[in-house]
Amino acid sequence: MKRTSTFNLFNILNSIFMILIVIFTLYPFVYLVAQSFSSEAAIYAGKVTLFPVEFTTKTYEVILSKPDFFHYYWNTIVYSVTGTLIAVTATAVISYPLSKDKLRLNKFFIPFVLFTMYFGGGLIPNYILVAKTLDMRDTIWAIVIPGAISAFNVILMKTFFASLPYELEEAGRVDGLGVFGIFTKIILPLSKPILVTIMLFVMVGMWNNWFGPSLYLQSKEKWPVALYLKQIIDNAVSPTEIGASSDQTSQIAASIKSTAMVLTSLPIICVYPFVQKYFVQGMMIGAVKG
Amino acid sequence: MAVPAKAKTAGMIPRKKADRIPLWKHVKQEWKLYSFLIIPVIYFIIFKYAPMLGNIIAFRKYRGGPNILGTEWVGFTYFEMFMKDPTFWRAFFNDLTLSVSYLLVKFPVTLSFALLLNEIRRIKWKKFVQTVSYLPHFISMVIVAGMIKEVVSLTGPLNSVLTSFGLEKISFISLPQWFPVIYVTSGVWQSLGWGTILYLAAMTGIDPSLYEAAKIDGANRFKLAKHVTIPGILPTIMVLLILDIGSILGSNFEKILLLYNPLTYETADVISTYVYRMGITGGNFSYATAVGLFEGIIGLILVTIANTVSKKTTKSSLW
Numbered sequence: 001m002k003r004t005s006t007f008n009l010f011n012i013l014n015s016i017f018m019i020l021i022v023i024f025t026l027y028p029f030v031y032l033v034a035q036s037f038s039s040e041a042a043i044y045a046g047k048v049t050l051f052p053v054e055f056t057t058k059t060y061e062v063i064l065s066k067p068d069f070f071h072y073y074w075n076t077i078v079y080s081v082t083g084t085l086i087a088v089t090a091t092a093v094i095s096y097p098l099s100k101d102k103l104r105l106n107k108f109f110i111p112f113v114l115f116t117m118y119f120g121g122g123l124i125p126n127y128i129l130v131a132k133t134l135d136m137r138d139t140i141w142a143i144v145i146p147g148a149i150s151a152f153n154v155i156l157m158k159t160f161f162a163s164l165p166y167e168l169e170e171a172g173r174v175d176g177l178g179v180f181g182i183f184t185k186i187i188l189p190l191s192k193p194i195l196v197t198i199m200l201f202v203m204v205g206m207w208n209n210w211f212g213p214s215l216y217l218q219s220k221e222k223w224p225v226a227l228y229l230k231q232i233i234d235n236a237v238s239p240t241e242i243g244a245s246s247d248q249t250s251q252i253a254a255s256i257k258s259t260a261m262v263l264t265s266l267p268i269i270c271v272y273p274f275v276q277k278y279f280v281q282g283m284m285i286g287a288v289k290g
Numbered sequence: 291m292a293v294p295a296k297a298k299t300a301g302m303i304p305r306k307k308a309d310r311i312p313l314w315k316h317v318k319q320e321w322k323l324y325s326f327l328i329i330p331v332i333y334f335i336i337f338k339y340a341p342m343l344g345n346i347i348a349f350r351k352y353r354g355g356p357n358i359l360g361t362e363w364v365g366f367t368y369f370e371m372f373m374k375d376p377t378f379w380r381a382f383f384n385d386l387t388l389s390v391s392y393l394l395v396k397f398p399v400t401l402s403f404a405l406l407l408n409e410i411r412r413i414k415w416k417k418f419v420q421t422v423s424y425l426p427h428f429i430s431m432v433i434v435a436g437m438i439k440e441v442v443s444l445t446g447p448l449n450s451v452l453t454s455f456g457l458e459k460i461s462f463i464s465l466p467q468w469f470p471v472i473y474v475t476s477g478v479w480q481s482l483g484w485g486t487i488l489y490l491a492a493m494t495g496i497d498p499s500l501y502e503a504a505k506i507d508g509a510n511r512f513k514l515a516k517h518v519t520i521p522g523i524l525p526t527i528m529v530l531l532i533l534d535i536g537s538i539l540g541s542n543f544e545k546i547l548l549l550y551n552p553l554t555y556e557t558a559d560v561i562s563t564y565v566y567r568m569g570i571t572g573g574n575f576s577y578a579t580a581v582g583l584f585e586g587i588i589g590l591i592l593v594t595i596a597n598t599v600s601k602k603t604t605k606s607s608l609w
Contacts, residue, residue, distance in 0.1 A: 010409070010511065011409075011411075014406055014409055014410065015415075017406060018406070018407075018410070018415075018419045021403070021419065021422075021423060021482070022418075022419060022422050022423075024479065025422050025423055025425065025426060025479065025482070025483070026422060026425075028437040028438075028440075028441055028479075029425075029437075031437075031440065031441060031446075031447055032437060032440065035440065043445060044445055045445070046444070046445040046446070046449060046450050046453070047450075048447075049447045049450055090329070090330055090333065093326050093329070093330060094326070094327060094330035094331075096323075096326055097323045097324065097326045097327050098327075100323060102320070103320060103323060103324065104313065104316055105317065105324065109327060109331070111609075112331075112334065113334065114609070116334065116338040116339075118536065118589070118590055118593050119342065119586055119589070119590050120338070120341070120342070120586065121338065121339075121340070121341020121342045121343075121344055121345065122341065122345060122565070122579065122582035122583060122585075122586055123562065123565055123566060123569065123570070123578075123582055124344075124347075124565065124569040124570075124575050124578045124579040124582055125340075125341035125342070125343075125344030125345055125347070125358065125579060125582075126341045126344075127569070127570060128344060128347075128352070128358050128575065129336075129337070129340055129341050129344060129358055132354070132355060132356045132358070133356045133357075133358045135356070145337070146337050148333065148337075149330060149333060149334070178322065179322035179323055180322070183326075204428050207430070208428075208429070208430035208431065208432070210430065210431070210432050210544075211544055211547075215570065226430050226432050226433075227432075229430075229432050229433070229436070230432045230548070233432065233435070233436045233439070257436060257440070258440065261433050261436050261437070264430065264432075264433060265429055265430065265433050268428055268429065269425070272425060272428060273421060276421050276424060280420075280424075280487065283487055283488070283491065284487075284490075284491040284494065
């Protein structure tokens with residue numbers, strides 16, 4: 001393509017715009033980290049904007065030296081892993097038959113699944129079902145089961161399965177594999193991109209989940225870290241409860257929120273750049289093919 | 291999402307023969323594949339369709355306990371109640387205002403961002419911008435709300451900027467007139483990058499020969515975008531627009547719940563937060579269900595209308 005001056009001007013403006021977007025996106029994170037390493041006095045004076053002021057690691061020391069925070073962290077890990085296993089298995093199992101054109105009842109089953117994308121039971125009926133009718137209150141099941149299969153994930157996976165060459169299944173059948181064998185030995189191994197994508201979606205969702213737990217988990221020791229964090233932000237948890245001694249409390253009251261936020265989002269921020277390309281790939285394959 | 295329909299018609303020809311077998315024989319033949327559906331379908335019935343049925347308590351009295359269907363018919367009592375309730379109408383109009391203003395800002399901004407990203411020729415730089423812009427989508431709403439509160443707080447950077455210009459500090463989080471601004475801006479911050487992903491996917495699906503042909507005809511970059519890229523992603527634009535229109539009642543519930551407070555109810559209270567306060571906190575389950583059902587049905591009607599209009603005018607639709 002010819003490089004005329006309009007194009008160059010456009011490229012420059014576009015780059016500036018992109019740089020602004022990057023700054024706009026990252027700034028709140030930078031601010032949070034800066035605040036978590038700043039002294040309480042500097043925060044209250046409004047001096048912190050970009051870099052830590054009067055650098056201190058006091059809040060980190062206090063939080064990390066107490067087991068409480070890790071207890072909630074561990075709960076989150078348990079919920080995320082269990083929830084993801086259930087969700088990915090269930091989504092794969094339902095998506096496989098739905099991807100088959102030859103199944104005539106799919107004319108009924110596909111709309112049956114898709115309808116749930118446009119209309120839901122609503123908050124109250126769901127709450128009554130899970131908390132009262134099924135009495136799942138205070139159990140892990142209330143957290144990991146109700147949201148296990150989403151119609152959107154089923155569409156993504158079904159589209160992917162439908163794009164796999166039919167000849168491979170045929171070959172499997174000739175080699176004596178049954179329906180289940182074809183699914184586990186041929187289809188699933190070929191579907192890693194979409195399985196990883198759905199896995200990541202569900203896992204991130206579970207990691208961040210606080211509303212379900214706030215509805216269904218009454219005993220505090222079962223809370224995930226996101227819900228505990230909400231309490232810290234709401235100021236319902238004081239530094240003394242975190243485990244700071246009284247002379248420390250005045251020093252960390254202000255930065256405790258940001259430190260807890262940094263620690264809670266840290267795993268996602270660390271893993272994110274590495275896994276990002278998988279779900280982008282999976283989204284693109286699921287959305288475009290077919 | 292409109293794509294599977296095409297795949298179905300492609301498979302029509304070999305299926306015709308199979309259609310002649312009686313249904314029960316077909317099911318018997320394929321029972322192994324159908325058996326995969328048993329547990330998921332039970333799941334859908336219990337966790338998706340039973341709550342829909344549970345909406346019946348909007349017309350019946352619910353007295354607590356495990357009976358999801360309530361105890362006795364009361365007709366439209368609860369609907370009449372909320373229709374006369376000024377708090378409901380406030381929530382209704384706030385919901386409309388917040389969603390529509392968010393949609394009006396987000397939609398063009400996301401589309402332009404996708405088109406501009408598509409113009410970046412240096413792949414590494416493009417990947418970097420994308421990676422950064424997706425990040426907020428993966429952060430917990432609790433943290434997002436916490437960040438917003440910190441950034442707009444009296445001691446936060448926004449107020450530092452104001453004071454450095456010699457202006458008065460503003461307590462953004464407790465002033466109702468600022469809530470819509472905070473809601474829309476933070477929504478764009480959160481969804482900007484992620485919102486482009488389907489557009490970018492659609493752009494990679496455009497036939498490169500179309501660009502070649504247009505270039506030979508002397509089209510520059512702006513003309514290429516106008517005559518090739520935008521028409522190429524039009525189905526995606528329409529599908530996303532229909533989905534957005536469907537949720538025109540139904541502003542982001544979790545975010546508002548985390549951000550609002552009694553001082554800002556005036557502009558921040560929406561139908562779903564009202565349902566939450568009435569039902570979960572207040573225990574008026576039947577009343578709250580009636581309000582929630584109203585919201586869900588409006589959403590369904592809007593999706594259907596948008597879908598029909600789009601099908602007639604642009605031939606792209608959700609179903």
